[in-house]
Amino acid sequence: SRKSKFSEENLLQQLLDGNKTALGRAITLIESNQFSHREKAQQLLEGALPYSQKSIRIGITGVPGVGKSTFIESFGSYLIEKGKKVAVLAVDPSSSVSHGSILGDKTRMENLVTEENAFIRPSASGSSLGGVAKKTRESIILCEAAGFDVILIETVGVGQSETTVHSMTDFFLLLKLAGAGDELQGIKRGIIEMADAIVINKADGDNIKAAREAKLEFNRALQLYPSKESGWKPKVALSSALEQIGIDSVWKLIKEFEKLGKENGFFLKNRKEQNKFWLLQTINEHLKNRFYQNPVMKNELKIQLKAIENNKVTAFAAADLLIKKFENLA
Ligand code: GDP
Missing domain, CATH: 1.10.287 (Helix Hairpins)
Incomplete structure (x- = not known):
């Protein structure tokens, strides 16, 4: 109809005006596998690109049940209170199989979804992690162009998805539980190496003592890792996502990280490196698809x-x- 054509032509403008419906439709467009949508999506992205880049992109990972969605709910609400606009995206390697095991459930983040300054998008579906990742990366750009200045990207601690999220974020946050058995042995070493902060969640009630001990233990373990190119020493913090304790100190850490990175040049350098990586990834994915399809x-x-x-x-x-x-x- 005429009306929908009219608004589609204005999709970019509406997006830049911060219209969440337009943002949602724009993401749907880039997620579409329909060939006829591709050119439109590309134009939209190109139009959005000059207005992106101004946010902080935070990756959040941890095993199922650690409290990711509760944490994002508390953290997101806290940031909105501080005047931020918060977008939540997900990279879910299992979504193509299970139709969305994270963020798919509408009951999660009940309060955040009702906030005017929050945008929550369930994980994209796709036949490969590479495909899902590309869509997520493009969604980040669209969210930023729509004025969202904190982008939270959630992923479940499965397979390659953390590496993927790490490659599209500025700050990588690992949620852990205390007393969940072998604190240090049970974790893939690679994830610790990627983490800019380890946040021990559920540090409340009877758990507090164990959480404090875990904090000491992680701090000790982190000493053994080589220093990072960013010049940042990964930090360990405690939180209760449920009781909203420690949320502010996590944000403080992230601000410190950002300040350091902007002073020493790492922040922008890292984003450029990520762009180069994504150029190569996109080519790889494209060639692979052409072969296998x-x-x-x-x-x-x-x-x-x-x-x-x-x-x-x-x-x-x-x-x-x-x-x-x-x-x-x-
Ligand atoms: P996710 O699978 O990592 O997204 O974890 P959820 O956010 O769904 O949380 C799993 C369960 O842990 C839920 O029952 C939450 O209410 C509970 N939970 C989350 N954060 C906390 C916390 O800080 N303290 C306590 N006691 N429970 C929490």
């Missing part, structure tokens, strides 16, 4: 997989043959 290659791949199963060919010879076939198609 090509009907000819799908068939050829099937044949070679069968040949390998029957010991007719080595993996390398089969790969070589497939790549040559693909190159001849292109």
Whole structure:
């Protein structure tokens, strides 16, 4: 209809005006796999890009049940009280299988969703983490262009998703629980290395003593890690997302981190490095899709997989043959 065409033409302007409905529609557009939407989405992104970059992007990870959504609810509300506009996005590696295990549930973040200055977007669906990640990254740009100045990106501590979120955020926050067994052994070393802060959540009630001990232990452990390029020494903090304790000190840490990074140049350097990384990622993803979604290659791949199963060919010879076939198609 005329009316929807009219508003679609103005989508970018409405987005820049901070209209949340427009923002939601813009994200839907970039998430669309429909070919006809792609050009429009690209234009929108290009239009939004000059107005982005002004936010702080915070990654939040932790195992299911650690209190991520409760923390985001408290933290987000705290920031809104301070006059911030807060967007919450999610990278969920399982969403393509389970149709959204994080942020999909509308009952989470009950208060935050009602705030005028909050925008919450359930995780994008996609056939690959790479695809979901690309959409999330583009969504960050759209949120920033719409005036959101704190972007929280949640992910479940599964597989590669933390690395992905780390590669699109300025600050990486790991939520942990005290007394959840082997404090230090149970964690993947890589995640600790990525963390700019470890926040021990549920530091309330009977848990306080254990939380304090865990804090000491993490602090001790962090001493053993090499210093970071950012010049930032990762911090350990306590929080009760439920009772809204320690939330302000987490924000204080993030502000300190930002100040240091802007003084020593790391903040912007890191974003540039991330942009380069995402250029390469986007090319990789695109090439991969072209290969695997090509009907000819799908068939050829099937044949070679069968040949390998029957010991007719080595993996390398089969790969070589497939790549040559693909190159001849292109
Ligand atoms: P998520 O799976 O990481 O998003 O965790 P949720 O935010 O859904 O929290 C899981 C459970 O832990 C819920 O029952 C919360 O009420 C509870 N919870 C979250 N934060 C706290 C906290 O700071 N203290 C206590 N005691 N419980 C909490």
